Amino acid sequence: MTDVTYTRLNDEAAAGVMDQLCEVYADAYGEVPGEDTTVKSSAFRDRATSALSARNYQLVTASVDGELVGFVFGYSLRQDRDWFVGLAPAPEPGFTDERGGERTVVLAEIEVRKAWQGKGVGRGLHDTFLSGRHEERATLSANPVATATHALYEGWGWQRVGSKPGRPGAYYREYAVFMHPLPLAGRN
Template identity: 35%
Template sequence: MTTAPAIELRTFTTLDAVRGDLLDVYADVRAPLLHLPNYAVTAFGERLDRHGGETGFMAVLAYDDGHPVGYVYGNTIEHGDRYWQRTAPAPEDEYTKGPAMALKEIGVRPAWRGTGTARRIHDALLAGRAEPYVTLMVNPAAGDGKVHALYRSWGYEDIGQSQPSPASPVLAVMIRATR
Protein backbone atom coordinates (compact mmCIF):
# COMPACT_ATOMS: atom_id res chain seq x y z
CA MET A 1 0.00 0.00 0.00
CA THR A 2 1.28 3.43 -0.85
CA THR A 3 0.94 6.50 1.33
CA ALA A 4 -2.49 8.09 1.39
CA PRO A 5 -2.65 11.26 -0.66
CA ALA A 6 -3.57 14.57 0.97
CA ILE A 7 -7.32 14.27 0.63
CA GLU A 8 -10.11 16.24 2.23
CA LEU A 9 -12.96 14.28 3.82
CA ARG A 10 -16.43 15.86 3.73
CA THR A 11 -19.48 14.50 5.54
CA PHE A 12 -23.04 14.97 4.27
CA THR A 13 -26.36 14.13 5.92
CA THR A 14 -28.54 15.06 2.95
CA LEU A 15 -28.29 13.79 -0.58
CA ASP A 16 -29.01 16.99 -2.52
CA ALA A 17 -25.61 18.60 -2.00
CA VAL A 18 -23.62 15.52 -3.01
CA ARG A 19 -25.71 13.47 -5.46
CA GLY A 20 -23.80 14.60 -8.57
CA ASP A 21 -20.42 13.79 -7.03
CA LEU A 22 -21.65 10.36 -5.93
CA LEU A 23 -22.89 9.52 -9.44
CA ASP A 24 -19.65 10.79 -10.98
CA VAL A 25 -17.39 8.69 -8.78
CA TYR A 26 -19.69 5.65 -9.01
CA ALA A 27 -19.52 5.70 -12.83
CA ASP A 28 -15.72 5.63 -12.70
CA VAL A 29 -15.49 3.03 -9.91
CA ARG A 30 -17.96 0.63 -11.54
CA ALA A 31 -16.99 1.33 -15.20
CA PRO A 32 -16.27 -2.33 -16.08
CA LEU A 33 -19.73 -3.37 -14.79
CA LEU A 34 -21.95 -0.57 -16.07
CA HIS A 35 -23.33 -2.75 -18.88
CA LEU A 36 -24.99 -5.03 -16.28
CA PRO A 37 -28.51 -3.93 -15.27
CA ASN A 38 -27.84 -3.92 -11.52
CA TYR A 39 -24.70 -1.78 -11.94
CA ALA A 40 -26.03 0.74 -14.48
CA VAL A 41 -25.71 4.36 -13.36
CA THR A 42 -29.50 4.76 -13.62
CA ALA A 43 -30.05 1.76 -11.31
CA PHE A 44 -27.51 3.16 -8.85
CA GLY A 45 -29.21 6.58 -9.01
CA GLU A 46 -32.56 5.00 -8.13
CA ARG A 47 -31.03 3.15 -5.17
CA LEU A 48 -29.18 6.27 -4.11
CA ASP A 49 -32.36 8.35 -4.13
CA ARG A 50 -34.16 5.73 -2.01
CA HIS A 51 -31.24 5.40 0.43
CA GLY A 52 -30.80 9.18 0.67
CA GLY A 53 -34.33 9.49 2.01
CA GLU A 54 -33.92 6.82 4.67
CA THR A 55 -33.38 7.41 8.38
CA GLY A 56 -29.82 8.17 9.42
CA PHE A 57 -28.47 8.74 5.90
CA MET A 58 -24.85 9.84 5.92
CA ALA A 59 -22.19 10.03 3.21
CA VAL A 60 -18.47 10.73 3.41
CA LEU A 61 -16.63 11.76 0.27
CA ALA A 62 -12.90 12.13 -0.26
CA TYR A 63 -11.75 15.05 -2.39
CA ASP A 64 -8.35 15.64 -3.96
CA ASP A 65 -7.89 19.25 -5.00
CA GLY A 66 -11.67 19.72 -5.03
CA HIS A 67 -12.38 16.63 -7.17
CA PRO A 68 -14.25 13.68 -5.66
CA VAL A 69 -12.14 10.52 -5.57
CA GLY A 70 -14.03 8.19 -3.22
CA TYR A 71 -17.27 7.80 -1.34
CA VAL A 72 -19.09 5.76 1.25
CA TYR A 73 -22.64 6.07 2.42
CA GLY A 74 -25.19 4.29 4.53
CA ASN A 75 -28.15 4.68 6.81
CA THR A 76 -29.75 3.29 9.95
CA ILE A 77 -31.72 0.06 9.79
CA GLU A 78 -34.01 -1.16 12.55
CA HIS A 79 -35.30 -4.53 13.73
CA GLY A 80 -37.58 -5.96 11.04
CA ASP A 81 -36.01 -3.92 8.21
CA ARG A 82 -36.19 -5.58 4.79
CA TYR A 83 -32.38 -5.66 4.85
CA TRP A 84 -32.57 -8.24 7.65
CA GLN A 85 -35.61 -10.00 6.16
CA ARG A 86 -33.66 -10.76 2.97
CA THR A 87 -30.68 -12.17 4.87
CA ALA A 88 -30.47 -15.95 5.14
CA PRO A 89 -30.02 -17.53 7.47
CA ALA A 90 -31.73 -15.03 9.78
CA PRO A 91 -29.05 -13.09 11.68
CA GLU A 92 -28.66 -13.48 15.43
CA ASP A 93 -30.95 -11.28 17.54
CA GLU A 94 -27.86 -9.58 18.97
CA TYR A 95 -27.35 -7.88 15.60
CA THR A 96 -30.97 -7.13 14.71
CA LYS A 97 -32.71 -6.27 18.01
CA GLY A 98 -31.70 -2.62 17.84
CA PRO A 99 -30.58 -0.16 15.21
CA ALA A 100 -27.57 -0.93 13.02
CA MET A 101 -25.67 1.04 10.42
CA ALA A 102 -26.08 -0.39 6.92
CA LEU A 103 -23.12 0.57 4.78
CA LYS A 104 -24.77 0.65 1.35
CA GLU A 105 -21.92 1.63 -0.99
CA ILE A 106 -18.21 2.33 -0.90
CA GLY A 107 -15.96 3.07 -3.84
CA VAL A 108 -12.64 4.68 -4.67
CA ARG A 109 -11.50 5.73 -8.13
CA PRO A 110 -8.84 3.39 -9.54
CA ALA A 111 -5.98 5.89 -9.20
CA TRP A 112 -6.61 6.18 -5.43
CA ARG A 113 -6.94 2.46 -4.68
CA GLY A 114 -4.26 1.00 -2.46
CA THR A 115 -3.67 4.35 -0.77
CA GLY A 116 -5.79 3.80 2.34
CA THR A 117 -8.50 6.15 1.05
CA ALA A 118 -11.25 3.51 1.32
CA ARG A 119 -10.37 2.78 4.94
CA ARG A 120 -10.23 6.48 5.79
CA ILE A 121 -13.69 7.23 4.41
CA HIS A 122 -15.08 4.03 5.98
CA ASP A 123 -13.73 4.97 9.40
CA ALA A 124 -14.94 8.57 9.05
CA LEU A 125 -18.45 7.30 8.33
CA LEU A 126 -18.46 5.15 11.45
CA ALA A 127 -16.82 7.74 13.73
CA GLY A 128 -19.99 9.63 14.49
CA ARG A 129 -22.46 6.75 14.52
CA ALA A 130 -24.35 5.62 17.62
CA GLU A 131 -25.39 2.20 16.26
CA PRO A 132 -23.48 -0.67 17.89
CA TYR A 133 -23.04 -2.61 14.63
CA VAL A 134 -22.34 -1.88 10.98
CA THR A 135 -23.34 -4.31 8.27
CA LEU A 136 -22.64 -4.48 4.57
CA MET A 137 -23.20 -6.72 1.58
CA VAL A 138 -20.43 -7.66 -0.82
CA ASN A 139 -20.22 -9.71 -3.96
CA PRO A 140 -17.79 -12.48 -2.94
CA ALA A 141 -16.46 -12.57 -6.52
CA ALA A 142 -15.59 -8.84 -6.59
CA GLY A 143 -11.93 -8.37 -7.37
CA ASP A 144 -11.48 -12.14 -7.44
CA GLY A 145 -12.39 -12.24 -3.75
CA LYS A 146 -10.04 -9.42 -2.73
CA VAL A 147 -12.85 -7.05 -1.71
CA HIS A 148 -14.41 -9.68 0.55
CA ALA A 149 -10.99 -10.36 2.08
CA LEU A 150 -10.42 -6.62 2.58
CA TYR A 151 -13.62 -6.33 4.61
CA ARG A 152 -12.55 -9.32 6.70
CA SER A 153 -9.25 -7.53 7.39
CA TRP A 154 -11.31 -4.56 8.62
CA GLY A 155 -13.02 -6.80 11.19
CA TYR A 156 -16.18 -7.82 9.32
CA GLU A 157 -17.42 -11.39 9.54
CA ASP A 158 -19.87 -13.26 7.31
CA ILE A 159 -23.32 -13.84 8.80
CA GLY A 160 -25.38 -14.87 5.77
CA GLN A 161 -26.33 -14.18 2.19
CA SER A 162 -28.79 -11.92 0.41
CA GLN A 163 -30.01 -11.23 -3.10
CA PRO A 164 -31.51 -7.73 -2.83
CA SER A 165 -33.07 -7.83 -6.31
CA PRO A 166 -33.47 -10.32 -9.15
CA ALA A 167 -30.74 -8.46 -11.09
CA SER A 168 -28.32 -8.58 -8.17
CA PRO A 169 -25.80 -11.34 -7.61
CA VAL A 170 -26.02 -13.29 -4.36
CA LEU A 171 -24.12 -11.20 -1.84
CA ALA A 172 -22.33 -12.07 1.38
CA VAL A 173 -23.79 -10.22 4.38
CA MET A 174 -21.08 -9.12 6.79
CA ILE A 175 -21.13 -7.37 10.17
CA ARG A 176 -18.82 -5.90 12.81
CA ALA A 177 -18.97 -3.59 15.79
CA THR A 178 -18.83 0.08 14.85
CA ARG A 179 -15.95 0.72 17.25
Protein backbone atom coordinates in the same frame (compact mmCIF):
# COMPACT_ATOMS: atom_id res chain seq x y z
CA MET B 1 0.48 10.79 -0.83
CA THR B 2 -1.55 13.91 -1.50
CA ASP B 3 -3.67 15.17 1.36
CA VAL B 4 -7.21 13.80 1.27
CA THR B 5 -10.00 15.85 2.83
CA TYR B 6 -12.92 13.90 4.32
CA THR B 7 -16.22 15.77 4.67
CA ARG B 8 -19.49 14.66 6.30
CA LEU B 9 -22.70 15.67 4.51
CA ASN B 10 -26.35 15.29 5.45
CA ASP B 11 -29.09 14.23 3.06
CA GLU B 12 -29.77 17.73 1.73
CA ALA B 13 -26.12 18.44 0.94
CA ALA B 14 -25.72 14.94 -0.53
CA ALA B 15 -28.57 15.57 -2.98
CA GLY B 16 -26.58 18.53 -4.30
CA VAL B 17 -23.59 16.36 -5.23
CA MET B 18 -25.53 13.41 -6.70
CA ASP B 19 -24.11 13.90 -10.21
CA GLN B 20 -20.56 13.83 -8.80
CA LEU B 21 -21.36 10.68 -6.81
CA CYS B 22 -22.59 9.02 -10.00
CA GLU B 23 -19.37 10.00 -11.81
CA VAL B 24 -17.23 8.49 -9.04
CA TYR B 25 -19.37 5.34 -9.03
CA ALA B 26 -19.02 4.91 -12.81
CA ASP B 27 -15.26 5.50 -12.62
CA ALA B 28 -14.84 3.07 -9.70
CA TYR B 29 -16.38 0.25 -11.72
CA GLY B 30 -15.03 1.25 -15.13
CA GLU B 31 -16.04 -0.39 -18.37
CA VAL B 32 -17.02 -4.04 -18.23
CA PRO B 33 -17.05 -5.77 -21.65
CA GLY B 34 -20.59 -6.64 -22.69
CA GLU B 35 -22.18 -4.62 -19.88
CA ASP B 36 -24.39 -1.59 -20.47
CA THR B 37 -22.86 0.89 -18.03
CA THR B 38 -25.95 3.12 -18.18
CA VAL B 39 -28.04 0.37 -16.56
CA LYS B 40 -25.67 -0.03 -13.61
CA SER B 41 -25.21 3.75 -13.20
CA SER B 42 -28.95 4.36 -13.41
CA ALA B 43 -29.58 1.68 -10.78
CA PHE B 44 -26.95 3.32 -8.55
CA ARG B 45 -28.58 6.76 -8.94
CA ASP B 46 -31.95 5.25 -7.99
CA ARG B 47 -30.46 3.56 -4.88
CA ALA B 48 -28.49 6.61 -3.86
CA THR B 49 -31.45 8.97 -4.29
CA SER B 50 -33.77 6.62 -2.39
CA ALA B 51 -31.26 6.38 0.48
CA LEU B 52 -31.42 10.15 1.05
CA SER B 53 -34.73 9.71 2.88
CA ALA B 54 -33.44 6.97 5.19
CA ARG B 55 -33.15 7.53 8.95
CA ASN B 56 -29.86 9.14 10.03
CA TYR B 57 -28.52 9.22 6.48
CA GLN B 58 -24.93 10.42 6.19
CA LEU B 59 -22.47 10.80 3.32
CA VAL B 60 -18.72 11.13 3.74
CA THR B 61 -16.76 12.35 0.72
CA ALA B 62 -13.05 12.18 0.00
CA SER B 63 -11.59 15.03 -2.03
CA VAL B 64 -8.13 15.91 -3.29
CA ASP B 65 -7.54 19.48 -4.46
CA GLY B 66 -11.30 19.98 -4.73
CA GLU B 67 -11.92 16.85 -6.83
CA LEU B 68 -14.22 14.18 -5.42
CA VAL B 69 -12.22 10.94 -5.43
CA GLY B 70 -14.44 8.73 -3.29
CA PHE B 71 -17.44 8.49 -1.01
CA VAL B 72 -19.30 6.33 1.45
CA PHE B 73 -22.89 6.61 2.61
CA GLY B 74 -25.21 4.81 4.96
CA TYR B 75 -28.08 5.09 7.38
CA SER B 76 -29.69 3.56 10.45
CA LEU B 77 -31.45 0.28 9.79
CA ARG B 78 -35.19 0.21 10.49
CA GLN B 79 -36.88 -2.97 11.70
CA ASP B 80 -39.30 -2.89 8.76
CA ARG B 81 -36.41 -2.80 6.25
CA ASP B 82 -36.14 -6.61 6.49
CA TRP B 83 -32.39 -6.39 5.88
CA PHE B 84 -31.70 -9.84 7.32
CA VAL B 85 -34.64 -11.73 5.74
CA GLY B 86 -33.42 -15.05 4.39
CA LEU B 87 -30.03 -14.81 6.11
CA ALA B 88 -28.34 -18.21 6.09
CA PRO B 89 -27.22 -19.68 8.30
CA ALA B 90 -30.12 -18.57 10.46
CA PRO B 91 -28.91 -16.10 13.09
CA GLU B 92 -29.34 -16.52 16.83
CA PRO B 93 -32.58 -15.19 18.38
CA GLY B 94 -32.56 -11.40 18.73
CA PHE B 95 -29.87 -10.87 16.08
CA THR B 96 -32.32 -9.15 13.72
CA ASP B 97 -34.00 -6.96 16.38
CA GLU B 98 -33.31 -3.30 15.72
CA ARG B 99 -34.66 -2.03 19.09
CA GLY B 100 -36.07 1.26 17.89
CA GLY B 101 -34.14 1.44 14.65
CA GLU B 102 -30.90 2.64 16.24
CA ARG B 103 -28.99 -0.64 16.66
CA THR B 104 -27.44 -1.08 13.22
CA VAL B 105 -26.02 1.25 10.58
CA VAL B 106 -25.98 0.06 6.98
CA LEU B 107 -22.83 0.93 5.08
CA ALA B 108 -24.69 1.12 1.78
CA GLU B 109 -21.95 2.19 -0.64
CA ILE B 110 -18.22 2.82 -0.54
CA GLU B 111 -16.64 3.82 -3.84
CA VAL B 112 -13.23 5.17 -4.85
CA ARG B 113 -12.14 6.34 -8.30
CA LYS B 114 -9.86 3.79 -10.03
CA ALA B 115 -6.83 6.12 -9.91
CA TRP B 116 -7.18 6.40 -6.12
CA GLN B 117 -7.83 2.75 -5.30
CA GLY B 118 -5.15 1.06 -3.20
CA LYS B 119 -3.95 4.36 -1.71
CA GLY B 120 -5.83 4.29 1.60
CA VAL B 121 -8.77 6.44 0.52
CA GLY B 122 -11.30 3.64 0.96
CA ARG B 123 -10.02 2.87 4.45
CA GLY B 124 -10.11 6.57 5.32
CA LEU B 125 -13.70 6.83 4.13
CA HIS B 126 -14.65 3.68 6.03
CA ASP B 127 -13.08 4.79 9.30
CA THR B 128 -14.38 8.36 9.06
CA PHE B 129 -17.92 7.19 8.37
CA LEU B 130 -18.05 4.49 11.06
CA SER B 131 -16.28 6.56 13.73
CA GLY B 132 -19.04 9.14 13.48
CA ARG B 133 -21.90 6.68 14.01
CA HIS B 134 -23.80 6.14 17.27
CA GLU B 135 -25.18 2.65 16.52
CA GLU B 136 -23.74 -0.43 18.21
CA ARG B 137 -22.93 -2.33 15.02
CA ALA B 138 -22.62 -1.92 11.25
CA THR B 139 -23.63 -4.17 8.38
CA LEU B 140 -22.98 -4.32 4.67
CA SER B 141 -23.72 -6.69 1.84
CA ALA B 142 -21.41 -7.53 -1.05
CA ASN B 143 -21.13 -9.48 -4.26
CA PRO B 144 -20.93 -13.11 -3.06
CA VAL B 145 -17.99 -14.01 -5.33
CA ALA B 146 -15.87 -10.88 -4.83
CA THR B 147 -13.34 -12.68 -2.63
CA ALA B 148 -10.72 -9.90 -2.86
CA THR B 149 -13.32 -7.43 -1.57
CA HIS B 150 -14.30 -9.85 1.20
CA ALA B 151 -10.64 -10.14 2.25
CA LEU B 152 -10.36 -6.34 2.32
CA TYR B 153 -13.44 -6.04 4.55
CA GLU B 154 -12.19 -8.78 6.85
CA GLY B 155 -8.87 -6.94 7.13
CA TRP B 156 -10.86 -3.89 8.26
CA GLY B 157 -12.50 -5.91 11.05
CA TRP B 158 -15.70 -7.09 9.35
CA GLN B 159 -16.97 -10.63 9.91
CA ARG B 160 -19.03 -12.50 7.34
CA VAL B 161 -22.21 -13.74 9.03
CA GLY B 162 -23.83 -15.46 6.06
CA SER B 163 -25.64 -14.90 2.81
CA LYS B 164 -29.04 -13.57 1.91
CA PRO B 165 -31.08 -13.62 -1.29
CA GLY B 166 -31.23 -10.48 -3.41
CA ARG B 167 -34.54 -8.68 -3.67
CA PRO B 168 -36.47 -8.64 -6.95
CA GLY B 169 -34.54 -6.42 -9.37
CA ALA B 170 -31.34 -6.58 -7.29
CA TYR B 171 -28.00 -6.67 -9.08
CA TYR B 172 -27.10 -10.07 -7.60
CA ARG B 173 -29.29 -13.07 -6.79
CA GLU B 174 -27.45 -13.49 -3.50
CA TYR B 175 -25.35 -11.24 -1.27
CA ALA B 176 -22.64 -11.92 1.30
CA VAL B 177 -23.56 -10.21 4.61
CA PHE B 178 -20.93 -8.76 6.94
CA MET B 179 -21.11 -7.22 10.45
CA HIS B 180 -18.74 -4.97 12.37
CA PRO B 181 -19.04 -3.94 16.04
CA LEU B 182 -19.06 -0.24 16.89
CA PRO B 183 -17.47 1.92 18.01
CA LEU B 184 -14.33 1.20 15.98
CA ALA B 185 -11.45 -0.05 18.10
CA GLY B 186 -9.29 2.84 19.23
CA ARG B 187 -12.03 5.35 18.43
CA ASN B 188 -14.48 7.15 20.70
